[in-house]
Amino acid sequence: MSFDRIREKLNILADAAKYDVSCSSSGGTRKNDNKGLGDSHSSGICHTYTEDGRCVSLLKILLTNHCIYDCLFCVSRKSNDVKRAAFTVDEVVELTMNFYRRNYIEGLFLSSGIFKNADFTMERLLLVCKKLRLEQNYNGYIHLKTIPGASDELIKEAGLYADRMSINLEMPTEAGLKLLAPEKNHADVIKPLDFVQKNIAQFSADKKLIKHVPKFVPAGQSTQMVIGATPESDKDIMYTANAFYKNFSLKRVYYSGYVPISDDTRMPVLGTQPPLLRENRLYQTDWLMRFYGFKVQEILNDANPNLDIDIDPKLSWAIRNMQHFPVDINKADYKMILRIPGIGVMSAQKIVQARKFGKLRIDQLKKIGVAYNRAKHFITCVDSPYQLKDYQGTQIKAFILAESQSKYLKTDSNQLILF
Amino acid sequence: MIYIFDGSLTGLLTAVFEWFERKPGSTSLKSMMLYQPEAFRENLIVATDQEKADRVWVGLQKKLKKDWLRKFYCTYLSEIPEAYDHLFQFTIYIFQNETGAASNYGNDHVMALSKYAKSVEREKHRMEAFIRFQKTGDGMFYTSVDPDFNVLPLISNHFKNRYADQEWIIYDLKRKYGLHYNLKTVEEITIDFASEVNQKNPGLLLMDEKEELYSLLWKDYFKSANIVARKNTKLHVKHVPKRYWKYLTEKQLG
Numbered sequence: 001m002s003f004d005r006i007r008e009k010l011n012i013l014a015d016a017a018k019y020d021v022s023c024s025s026s027g028g029t030r031k032n033d034n035k036g037l038g039d040s041h042s043s044g045i046c047h048t049y050t051e052d053g054r055c056v057s058l059l060k061i062l063l064t065n066h067c068i069y070d071c072l073f074c075v076s077r078k079s080n081d082v083k084r085a086a087f088t089v090d091e092v093v094e095l096t097m098n099f100y101r102r103n104y105i106e107g108l109f110l111s112s113g114i115f116k117n118a119d120f121t122m123e124r125l126l127l128v129c130k131k132l133r134l135e136q137n138y139n140g141y142i143h144l145k146t147i148p149g150a151s152d153e154l155i156k157e158a159g160l161y162a163d164r165m166s167i168n169l170e171m172p173t174e175a176g177l178k179l180l181a182p183e184k185n186h187a188d189v190i191k192p193l194d195f196v197q198k199n200i201a202q203f204s205a206d207k208k209l210i211k212h213v214p215k216f217v218p219a220g221q222s223t224q225m226v227i228g229a230t231p232e233s234d235k236d237i238m239y240t241a242n243a244f245y246k247n248f249s250l251k252r253v254y255y256s257g258y259v260p261i262s263d264d265t266r267m268p269v270l271g272t273q274p275p276l277l278r279e280n281r282l283y284q285t286d287w288l289m290r291f292y293g294f295k296v297q298e299i300l301n302d303a304n305p306n307l308d309i310d311i312d313p314k315l316s317w318a319i320r321n322m323q324h325f326p327v328d329i330n331k332a333d334y335k336m337i338l339r340i341p342g343i344g345v346m347s348a349q350k351i352v353q354a355r356k357f358g359k360l361r362i363d364q365l366k367k368i369g370v371a372y373n374r375a376k377h378f379i380t381c382v383d384s385p386y387q388l389k390d391y392q393g394t395q396i397k398a399f400i401l402a403e404s405q406s407k408y409l410k411t412d413s414n415q416l417i418l419f
Numbered sequence: 420m421i422y423i424f425d426g427s428l429t430g431l432l433t434a435v436f437e438w439f440e441r442k443p444g445s446t447s448l449k450s451m452m453l454y455q456p457e458a459f460r461e462n463l464i465v466a467t468d469q470e471k472a473d474r475v476w477v478g479l480q481k482k483l484k485k486d487w488l489r490k491f492y493c494t495y496l497s498e499i500p501e502a503y504d505h506l507f508q509f510t511i512y513i514f515q516n517e518t519g520a521a522s523n524y525g526n527d528h529v530m531a532l533s534k535y536a537k538s539v540e541r542e543k544h545r546m547e548a549f550i551r552f553q554k555t556g557d558g559m560f561y562t563s564v565d566p567d568f569n570v571l572p573l574i575s576n577h578f579k580n581r582y583a584d585q586e587w588i589i590y591d592l593k594r595k596y597g598l599h600y601n602l603k604t605v606e607e608i609t610i611d612f613a614s615e616v617n618q619k620n621p622g623l624l625l626m627d628e629k630e631e632l633y634s635l636l637w638k639d640y641f642k643s644a645n646i647v648a649r650k651n652t653k654l655h656v657k658h659v660p661k662r663y664w665k666y667l668t669e670k671q672l673g
């Protein structure tokens with residue numbers, strides 16, 4: 001295999017794979033007990049970050065960017081005039097092993113355009129996994145794309161070697177998907193998601209009875225939606241996410257701000273900035289649902305179908321619900337403390353532990369890590385200054401914005417901060 | 420009162436033992452390496468004693484849960500002068516209070532240890548992430564580092580478990596010692612670098628013939644994975660502070 005040819009292939013097939021934003025290597029449980037290569041770090045490791053600030057932990061490539069479909073939002077679509085390439089199974093195996101040995105990566109994220117048909121493609125992907133696991137004693141992470149339309153047998157076998165499987169919804173609603181990819185529908189995604197989910201449940205039930213049940217997709221499933229290519233509201237997006245978390249026990253839903261790659265009139269024009277701030281707000285909402293005990297309906301509903309752009313969704317919720325505040329830091333239960341703007345999960349836990357030793361003061365809250373200037377509008381503690389008048393939510397918002405403006409004025413609009 | 424110890428963990432624990440023997444009241448602990456005599460404060464030079472230290476450690480194990488023993492050790496590895504005193508005060512505080520006192524985040528020493536430990540764990544995590552091995556002609560995977568804190572003891576197991584089927588060396592240039600995994604165990608080593616040898620890359624002439632190909636492919640990959648429309652240098656630098664770039668193959672020119 002020639003030096004230049006393999007470089008060219010990698011450039012083409014990494015470039016085509018990068019729009020899948022998932023890079024998580026977390027949730028793996030594989031141990032290196034065959035004295036082979038690699039193990040899984042349960043919380044994942046980012047080995048580097050791209051210049052756009054995204055984590056790189058996996059070698060993310062397509063097996064090939066040849067595709068028989070023509071999805072408008074995808075660079076690999078049949079009608080797009082791009083260079084095509086295909087790796088051999090062995091090339092992928094060798095790249096993975098050699099990158100892994102040098103501590104470049106946590107593992108492999110393998111996806112593919114669909115060539116010939118779904119089963120033919122899925123078979124090749126499966127072969128890569130089997131070679132890595134069985135011939136190379138590789139225990140690093142494998143994230144495998146499920147190819148829609150592949151047979152149950154192939155998907156089930158793949159689940160024995162992959163740590164995570166995913167299949168992308170692409171557009172948040174069926175209508176959106178139909179608009180840009182008439183040949184596709186959500187049902188094709190739901191069927192394999194459901195099939196894999198049932199198998200995960202079955203394997204873990206068996207594990208309780210029999211000791212040596214093999215692992216089956218131990219890091220669970222995820223999916224991705226493209227944001228901003230079609231006109232869905234934030235409510236549409238997050239209600240879909242919520243339903244998929246519930247129905248298929250997904251580990252993650254990813255939101256990928258659409259990066260224009262096509263001049264078709266049904267899509268945002270080339271050169272449009274990807275909606276990065278909106279994407280960030282969606283992730284924040286996702287976190288509020290998963291770690292802060294919020295119901296999606298509390299954050300997004302018919303009265304509020306879209307997230308505020310100027311403030312984060314936790315603050316928005318608090319300002320709309322001032323009747324719950326101020327919260328007494330020394331008395332309130334953990335769940336309520338979590339809902340206070342300026343207090344994250346770690347700080348909330350520390351507060352609940354520390355107050356057993358005595359009532360907390362402002363300086364202690366600051367040391368614990370509370371963003372006090374934000375939180376002060378919503379709490380009382382031992383030495384809170386006496387407040388003469390009750391401020392309205394809108395006034396508090398103005399205070400906080402004025403303050404953060406001076407602080408963040410110079411940072412660009414796509415600054416990513418979680419609360 | 421000032422206690423002065425030799426900088427070792429055993430010495431630090433001995434100091435706690437001596438304090439409880441004498442109960443001299445308010446005392447601070449300093450490392451001999453950094454100590455500058457203060458005219459008006461009495462001092463005591465602690466004679467490091469393994470037995471006394473062991474007794475204190477056993478006592479601590481009874482009072483602290485695993486995660487706090489770990490924080491204690493990490494804080495020690497930070498090698499920060501003030502951290503030694505916090506460890507000393509923390510230990511006294513723990514022995515003088517009921518079990519569970521470590522979760523009092525209102526206490527200054529509890530908070531200090533929690534902060535130091537966090538920085539050390541972050542550095543450990545960064546080393547696990549940012550180390551890049553180079554394969555030498557004789558099949559050894561080599562890298563050198565100069566971490567902010569003494570984290571080699573913390574990363575040893577991670578690399579041993581992960582790279583069980585390849586021989587590797589991780590060398591700390593700042594502290595002048597390294598870890599060598601010989602396919603069975605991890606041993607501490609020191610290397611006598613001839614002065615003209617480039618320490619970062621002593622095997623340059625003896626690299627495996629494929630080394631160049633893979634580092635080139637990795638650099639290519641790093642470039643392809645970037646989405647230009649999303650460029651965000653600020654965020655990039657926040658995740659990978661510039662002082663770590665020297666480790667990263669993908670950040671080297673060419």
Ligand code: SF4
Binds near residue numbers: 067068071076114
């Ligand atoms: S099937 Fe997949 S690879 Fe092919 S055009 Fe559609 S999204 Fe792209």
